[in-house]
Amino acid sequence: MPKKKVFELNPNISVDCVVFGFDLEKLNILLIDRGESQFVSNNSLALPGDLIYNNENLHQAAYRVLEELTGLKNIYLEQIGAFGDPNRISKEEDRLWLESIRDNPEARVVTIAYFSLVKMEDYPLKASSFAKKAIWIPVKEIEKLAFDHFEILQAAKIKLKEKIKIHPIGFNLLPEKFTLSQLHKLYESILDKELDKRNFRRKVQKMNLLKRLFEKQEYVPHKPSELYKFNEEKYQELAKNGFNNFGF
Amino acid sequence: MPKKKVFELNPNISVDCVVFGFDLEKLNILLIDRGESQFVSNNSLALPGDLIYNNENLHQAAYRVLEELTGLKNIYLEQIGAFGDPNRISKEEDRLWLESIRDNPEARVVTIAYFSLVKMEDYPLKASSFAKKAIWIPVKEIEKLAFDHFEILQAAKIKLKEKIKIHPIGFNLLPEKFTLSQLHKLYESILDKELDKRNFRRKVQKMNLLKRLFEKQEYVPHKPSELYKFNEEKYQELAKNGFNNFGF
């Protein structure tokens, strides 16, 4: 008894996305508040995700979820891995929520987790722009999430750390124009440790992916900083040869 | 209409394993020959894998497949990621094979791929020990595999390369007693490039995970090599601090 396949949700396979954003101070992730009340509770927060359709591939499914959520396209997206403990729905509130949104809430689900990097400026959170409320929460403040989403977040953080050490993906989190201090703080946030200012600057200058704009910050109560942008051409050039030199 | 969950195969989720072995000369992987004939054809080779049961987690499923195949337990196993293009069953021979072994051969399947490292000496291939014939094939000779398994193999090779650069997992592929030249050749096979002999030796000596046995090779037609074994205790010690120093 083969089922019709196309345009059907697959009850057993979902994607979940860890969307990182950087507010120039700290790392945040985008979470869905499932709660009824207007107050955010740790218990009601979940990663954005959805069951996949049988006719879309996994990346497409993740893109779809992100686009529905943020309206953004061409987002940096990378698979973290598959999570699918049979007992991942162990909390009562998770069970109830699933019953409210799924046809087959009891089904065994394996979820494919992705992480994604967005420029927070491109995604200003509009008040009630979605039925499901999406909110930015600082990564450091998250202690608990729905299902196995906390575990997925830990894996996402590790993956991001590993990746940023060998590949200059940090620019996806910064505005077009940024200062070296902002880049510095970004790396410190992701790697979760202090980096010496001068050594950091030497290193990023050497990797040769920055284009100095000869513009300065304005209206800051201190010496204004030079602005830079990411040099896309140099990136493409280096990309072929594998970026050997990013050991932070 | 919730289905009974326990002890049922899930028609939508499978695991596939890339089992690496090292014959002291080159890297091999363990493949299943689906062909009827006694001659191995590239077309008939597939990664070992199976649908998962709804009551087992993904790691358990991979272990189960490996144990059924090799009889080995406590195998090094690591997830590569999820693969699930809706068109992964594009070849006619794959479709036919699925029809012969699956209840629901049309189902959309997402597979979770694992790679695994075994000591080939622990797994001497017995003639016809399995209905499905399992055979070792040198990685370099593989040009084509069933479904999307060739793509999975590429991902496995990349993952293994990345991992071995930062973590001393190579020992899982070597016999208890081994020579530095064998270790050297192993790293060259995995990284697919030549490594300077003296620099390599300096580096592995510095990482301090080798225990010299003060035994020598015998009956080799050249100067016999010192034998070493892997120092498990030192490994445990270093494991906590994160192995910073393996940049090959």
Next chain:
DNA sequence: TTTGAAAGTGTAATAATGACACTCAGATAA
């Protein structure tokens, strides 16, 4: 006893890393 084949060994030049402290430029407030 000679030969073949891989084992084993050290050094020097260059590059990368880590530690460290002061001056500069602009905004704001007195």
Next chain:
DNA sequence: TTATCTGAGTGTCATTATTACACTTTCAAA
């Protein structure tokens, strides 16, 4: 107008890591 505050920006030196490179040794087999 001057003083103060804040973060921007900069260089050097010691240590460590990396790369490149060639000859001698030991055993087995002929």
